[in-house]
Amino acid sequence: MRELNAVYTIWLREMKKFVRSKSRIVGNIAVPFFFLAFLGVGIDASFNLGGSFEGVRYLEFLTPGIIAMTLLFSSIFAGISVLWDRQFGFLKEILVSPVKRMSIIFGRVLAGMTTGIIQALIILGISLILGVPINSFFGVLAALVFILLISMSFVSLGIAFASKLQDMQGFQMIMNLIIFPLWMLSGAFFPLEGAPTWLATLSYLDPLTYGVEGLRWSLLGISYIPWTISIAVLAGFSFLMIVLGSYLFSKTEV
Amino acid sequence: MKMIEIKNLKKKFGNFTAVDEINLEIEEGEIFGLLGPNGAGKTTTIKMLATMLQKTSGEAKVCGINVKEDPDGVRNCIGIVFQDTAVDVELTGRENLDFHARMYGMDKNEREDRIKYVLKMVELEDKADKFVSTYSGGMKRRLEIARGLMHNPKVLFLDEPTLGLDAQTRRVIWDHIKTINKSEDVTIILTTHYMEEADYLCNRLAIIDHGKILKIGTSEDLKESIGSDLILIKSHKMRQLKTELAKYKWIIKTEIVHDTLRITLKNGGTRIPAIIKTSEKLDIEIDSIEIHKPTLEDVFIRFTGRKIREEADVMANNRMRNKLRGGRT
Numbered sequence: 399m400r401e402l403n404a405v406y407t408i409w410l411r412e413m414k415k416f417v418r419s420k421s422r423i424v425g426n427i428a429v430p431f432f433f434l435a436f437l438g439v440g441i442d443a444s445f446n447l448g449g450s451f452e453g454v455r456y457l458e459f460l461t462p463g464i465i466a467m468t469l470l471f472s473s474i475f476a477g478i479s480v481l482w483d484r485q486f487g488f489l490k491e492i493l494v495s496p497v498k499r500m501s502i503i504f505g506r507v508l509a510g511m512t513t514g515i516i517q518a519l520i521i522l523g524i525s526l527i528l529g530v531p532i533n534s535f536f537g538v539l540a541a542l543v544f545i546l547l548i549s550m551s552f553v554s555l556g557i558a559f560a561s562k563l564q565d566m567q568g569f570q571m572i573m574n575l576i577i578f579p580l581w582m583l584s585g586a587f588f589p590l591e592g593a594p595t596w597l598a599t600l601s602y603l604d605p606l607t608y609g610v611e612g613l614r615w616s617l618l619g620i621s622y623i624p625w626t627i628s629i630a631v632l633a634g635f636s637f638l639m640i641v642l643g644s645y646l647f648s649k650t651e652v
Numbered sequence: 653m654k655m656i657e658i659k660n661l662k663k664k665f666g667n668f669t670a671v672d673e674i675n676l677e678i679e680e681g682e683i684f685g686l687l688g689p690n691g692a693g694k695t696t697t698i699k700m701l702a703t704m705l706q707k708t709s710g711e712a713k714v715c716g717i718n719v720k721e722d723p724d725g726v727r728n729c730i731g732i733v734f735q736d737t738a739v740d741v742e743l744t745g746r747e748n749l750d751f752h753a754r755m756y757g758m759d760k761n762e763r764e765d766r767i768k769y770v771l772k773m774v775e776l777e778d779k780a781d782k783f784v785s786t787y788s789g790g791m792k793r794r795l796e797i798a799r800g801l802m803h804n805p806k807v808l809f810l811d812e813p814t815l816g817l818d819a820q821t822r823r824v825i826w827d828h829i830k831t832i833n834k835s836e837d838v839t840i841i842l843t844t845h846y847m848e849e850a851d852y853l854c855n856r857l858a859i860i861d862h863g864k865i866l867k868i869g870t871s872e873d874l875k876e877s878i879g880s881d882l883i884l885i886k887s888h889k890m891r892q893l894k895t896e897l898a899k900y901k902w903i904i905k906t907e908i909v910h911d912t913l914r915i916t917l918k919n920g921g922t923r924i925p926a927i928i929k930t931s932e933k934l935d936i937e938i939d940s941i942e943i944h945k946p947t948l949e950d951v952f953i954r955f956t957g958r959k960i961r962e963e964a965d966v967m968a969n970n971r972m973r974n975k976l977r978g979g980r981t
Binding site: 403407410411414486488490491493494497651652 | 704724727728732734736737739740742743799
């Protein structure tokens with residue numbers, strides 16, 4: 399009971415901070431909107447997809463990719479904000495309380511998942527306004543599963559990074575060398591089918607690829623990678639990340 | 653009841669021994685001070701007692717609970733105020749306290765009552781619903797002390813409670829600490845490198861340096877232990893003067909620390925003429941001479957061979973600078 403309370407306490411703090419950070423919310427809406435409205439509509443006007451996605455508009459193709467992209471960045475950020483707590487000293491207050499480290503992790507992961515769903519729904523709303531049709535109600539439910547798995551994975555990965563890093567410089571490096579490649583290789587912007595073998599191979603190694611494809615299957619009803627593989631890979635990856643995040647966080651000292 | 657029992661407690665970081673086999677017992681209700689310069693091992697000791705750091709060897713009990721066997725039990729019975737601020741500035745004061753209370757499993761009614769009570773104690777009721785980012789340094793400190801008391805701990809650790817605060821705010825914090833010790837029945841262990849603070853607040857003190865406890869006692873005991881009077885002389889030829897004065901039987905001890913010759917003796921006032929005569933005979937010009945009763949500072953110098961304050965302040969400045977640069981301290 400006490401541990402559940404602690405999970406809720408951690409979650410509550412993150413929610414309060416999320417709701418209060420106006421710039422973060424504006425950024426969370428503005429960036430995906432720019433991608434969809436400017437990049438998506440622009441490319442859509444003179445670009446036709448082939449292969450499995452024959453007949454799908456580029457804007458429709460891009461929407462699941464933008465949802466995945468937003469989840470990647472916001473989740474990593476949610477996890478890595480442990481580093482801010484370390485920098486500002488608050489991590490000590492958390493770690494010295496009689497609460498299991500696992501509860502602290504769960505609280506943060508749940509908070510990341512909650513904000514992930516909120517953001518994904520906002521993007522879905524934006525895409526509806528821009529004229530992207532939604533496949534079915536079941537499709538939206540299936541998308542929620544992928545949304546949760548993606549956030550769970552990357553919040554945990556963020557926590558893992560934050561447990562190992564001591565300062566902000568490391569954060570910059572991780573953004574540039576790990577997060578950007580994960581994002582660009584995920585097939586959010588282009589179909590993997592037509593990509594050269596070396597690029598496609600790298601994409602298959604990127605766990606986010608399965609998130610993007612899973613979301614595509616959920617929302618468009620079409621995907622290049624079968625949804626069963628997507629969900630299996632993503633579930634496995636999120637499990638691994640939770641274990642890694644918990645392990646490294648349990649070792650962290652302040 | 654003994655609130656703290658430490659036996660041969662040791663902590664090594666690689667080859668560096670931060671805390672070197674210390675022994676210490678603290679009784680219920682004491683305000684106990686760990687006095688020493690930065691890097692002496694005070695914070696490391698507190699971190700081990702608060703279960704935030706694993707000890708290398710030895711044994712430690714807090715509230716009668718073994719730190720190693722039942723860390724959660726220890727955490728429930730202690731409150732701690734860290735050296736660097738550890739509040740969430742994006743939350744209000746009340747929310748910071750509420751977060752703490754929830755983490756310690758307090759239920760709604762208990763939480764609300766206690767928050768009201770501790771806010772009143774540190775006189776922050778008016779500011780409770782403002783964001784902590786708008787608080788001054790002293791207010792943050794008071795909030796942290798209030799937070800440390802939220803869950804009715806038996807032992808409260810205060811790590812450099814007034815570091816970086818101005819003299820007036822420091823007084824306010826001191827009075828809060830004294831009041832709390834009485835009204836909350838809480839044993840207080842504080843670290844400090846401010847002599848006045850240790851002198852004013854603590855029933856008993858341990859002088860700690862290089863990870864070792866050099867002396868334990870009340871402030872009066874410690875002062876008496878180094879003799880009754882001190883004469884401080886500044887001169888260009890101190891060494892020569894020292895050698896000559898050391899020959900007198902009535903002088904207990906002579907030593908040079910920094911630019912001052914320090915002479916320990918009894919009935920200092922009656923001996924000044926003799927000292928002046930000696931220097932005149934040797935043709936040594938004395939720049940200044942003063943006599944005073946030993947202070948804690950003198951006790952510290954006697955046991956460690958150096959001054960605490962200058963060094964500590966340099967360290968504090970460096971830490972500030974590192975902080976501004978974004979480095980870790």
